[in-house]
Amino acid sequence: MSNRLLAGKTIVITGASSGAGRAAALEFARHNVALVLAARNETALEELAAECGIIGSDVLVVAADVTDAKAMINLANAANDWRGQIDVWINNAGVLAAGDFDKTPIEVHTQVIETNLLGYINGAHAVMPIFKKQRKGILINNISIGGYLPVPYGTGYTASKFGLRGFSEALKAELTGWPDIYICDLFPAFLDTPGILHAANYTEKELKPAPPVYDPRRLALAMVQVALNPKSNTYVGSTSILLKLAHAVFPEITTKLTGSVIRYYLKTANPIASTNGNLFNTVPYGMSTNGGFGLPGKPKAHRKYIAAGLLLSFAAGLYLTSFKK
Template identity: 45%
Template sequence: MSLLRSRIDVRQPLNKQTIVITGASSGIGRATAIELAQYGCKLVLAARKKETLDEVVDVCDRLGAKAIAVVTDVTDAAAVKNLAKDACTFGKSIDVWINIAGIGLLGEFTAVPLEAHEQVLKTNLMGYFNGAYAVVPYFKKQRYGTLINMNSAGGYVAMPYSVAYTASKYGVRGFSEALRTEMIDCPDIHICDVYAGFVDTPGPVHAANYTGKKLKPVPPIIPTTKVASEIVRLIERPRESVMIGSSAYMAKLGQIISPRLTRFGLLKVTQHYFKKAEPEPVTNGAIFEPSGVDYKIAGGYGSKKATKGRAKLLGIASLAATGAFLVVRKLL
């Protein structure tokens, strides 16, 4: 049987697939669950808060899906292994596993407690490891499957005052690349990455915030539903990576063309924001335990004010490109 024929045979229609989503209680995870529910998938939804998961399951069931909730902390490897077991029992196989669960943290590096840095790395990086470690054996046994790792522009450009978060996103990129290389001899097992710019999720409310300033995502802001739609397309046509939003492209481009200038621009934009931002109490957010508020799809940050932020980001990218051009011209 040819390689092409093999790939066609194992790709099931969405309504026949069993799909696991971590971080399904809010934001991108919740939006993705609801988007997939409209196709009649079997959904296994995981997060830390049962009441919120049950709400999402109810919505998905009403849309025509068969969904179950499995309360799971992705930092607990044994719990994630049980999640995979429950998913396989429920769906008879696992077609897709989507690692979305993640948390944010902002603050000057040494002002942030070390245990907070560690928790972000455990959730955003080891949580993805735990997911892959649990599901890849099923994929190998089936000889097919798709693992999708939700990343961000932070996987390409280092964000100041967000050291642990950036480290986790760089780590996920390297993890995906290495695992993808291991899977070369398994052509129907796909390791996919989604890189998005700033998305309109409740993330800033759930994030640990040690800056003493109110957090808002930097425009241009991407609708959560757009990311969910891209994930569905990735399930239907797996590829190594997809980038969503102009800021993700600019982050990658700036880092390639002129990383030093990009770092300088990001630092100045961030410092300028903190000078003008409203004060807000320091908080651990939801990094150690679930938050009691704002478990929904959107954060409500999308607005026409995105134009000003877009101009700043475009300015950084333009400066980087100009700097690179001058360097090349000098060398020539």
């Protein structure tokens, strides 16, 4: 059902060509908004724009790389010139690289941080003068639970997400004198997107997200809700809340357990060749919303299993830690 409160609003989405960004575009299109879709893959954007147009939204496509600060300024200006204002800017573009820290090329770590952290900073820096001139606006940052939970063998990714959470908190504090400019952070759990298929991979093993994984439409729906009712922090999926609490209460155990789980997985995973994925260039595959990793059943059905699994893991961790002493 369309929400009239969003009709005609200008919504900018970076990283819109696939995954969560694509899901967000399709969800916002149902509300008859004016969509500005940005990513590096212009062909995928044009195909998505056609779908959103059929659903009921006007669409502007802007090919742009978030690591280029000037490109983000051009994106903001194009959106503002098109409709006269920007109501919501969604920082969403992101990449992933997996592998031993020292075996992963430093330029790969750098590119992950430039995309996931500096890309969001570039977007915020480009739109903020427009928001201040309007004296209103909503900036939504798709951070992920990786902003709280470290990802072993994804050190560049973790550095970018932890840094992003710090950047956003500082910006929120700075903008307390602007009551109608909102900074809204989203922390989804593991999503069923093609992102992991696009990842740079130096583990030489096939990568899969840890279950349970959630439909990216849940994140898209959360973005719509935040656009309607701005909220500082939103956790998407019960797993995200459990993992955040686990790391807050048992930081050392949680960190050790994540390392153990990933090492075990890498020992048993199918071997594949190393790849840079979509880190430095777009790829001609995986431009869909879903990645095909979803588990059957509704997410709520997994809550008791998730909670039980985490409790058992932490109990085992505590026991082993006490035993070693």
